[in-house]
Amino acid sequence: MQNIIRRSFVKSALASAVVVAVGSSLHRSALAADEFLDVKFAKDPRNLQAGLETAHTPSMTVEKVDSKGVAYGKTPAGDFYRVSVQARHEATKEHHIYGIALYLNGELVAEHTMNQARAEASLPAVSFVQRLKTGDDLLAVSICNLHGKWGNRATV
Ligand SMILES: [Fe+2]
Numbered sequence: 817m818q819n820i821i822r823r824s825f826v827k828s829a830l831a832s833a834v835v836v837a838v839g840s841s842l843h844r845s846a847l848a849a850d851e852f853l854d855v856k857f858a859k860d861p862r863n864l865q866a867g868l869e870t871a872h873t874p875s876m877t878v879e880k881v882d883s884k885g886v887a888y889g890k891t892p893a894g895d896f897y898r899v900s901v902q903a904r905h906e907a908t909k910e911h912h913i914y915g916i917a918l919y920l921n922g923e924l925v926a927e928h929t930m931n932q933a934r935a936e937a938s939l940p941a942v943s944f945v946q947r948l949k950t951g952d953d954l955l956a957v958s959i960c961n962l963h964g965k966w967g968n969r970a971t972v
Contacts, residue, residue, distance in 0.1 A: 854964065854965055855955075855957055855965040855966065855967040856872075856964065856965065856966050856967070857873075857966070857967050857968070857969075858873045858966075858968070861873060861968055861969075868963060868966075869966075870904065871903065871904060871905045871906075871963075872903055872905060872913075872958055872960055872963055872966035873903070873958075873966050873967075873968050874901045874902060874903045874916065874940075874956040874957070874958040874966065874967070874968050875901070875902055875903075875904075875968065876899060876900070876901050876954065876956045876968055876970050877899070877900045878897050878898070878899050878900075878948070878954070878970060878972060879897060879898050879900075880895065880896070880897050880898075881896050881897060881898045881945060883895075883896040886945050894947045895947065895948060895949065896945050896946065896947055896948070897945070897946055897948045897972070898943050898944070898945050899918060899943065899944045899945075899946055899948075899954060899956075900941070900942070900943040901916050901918065901941070901942055901943070901944070901956040901958070902939075902940060902941035902942070903916075903940040903941075903958040903966070905940050905958070905960065907935055907936050907937075907938060907939055907940070908935060908936060909935050909936065911960070911961065911962050912930070912932070912935040912936075912940075912960070912961055913930070913940035913958050913959060913960050913961075914929060914930045914932050914935070914959060914960075914961055915927060915928065915929045915930065915958070915959040916928045916940060916942050916956065916957065916958050916959070917956070917957045917959070918944050918946070918954065918955070918956055918957075919954070919955040919956075919957070920946065920948070920952060920953070920954060921952060921953050922953070922955075925944075925946060926944040926946070928942040928944075932961065935961075940958055948972045949972065950972055951971065951972065952971070952972040953969065953970075953971055953972075954969065954970045954971070954972065955967055955968070955969050956968050956969075956970075
């Protein structure tokens, strides 16, 4: 009897572990799997140095949008902003940006990936529409196949 209870407990524990593992992969992406601890930043984002900093540091613009043009159904009301992110980086098979991620107050909220098999098809320029408020901290990250992750911050 005790053996059956123990087996049942082990099965439940394993099932819970699987649910936790699946659950965590649902809200984390492949791009952000190792979070943003390895992101490189320009020494002075307002005065980028020629070379790696200029080519990889994403620029970010934030503008308020009329949410009625975007929101649908039961989307709660709020202040929405278009966050446009771009890097001035080459797009070749050998060297390209394949992802851009956006973090809000330290949490991944959106990302865009490019097909690396067609690296020349996309330029690293995307926009996201986000619910934001004054004081929110934005971090944009561009991911280069050769030079890794590069970030830039903005405060709303
Ligand atoms: Fe690069």
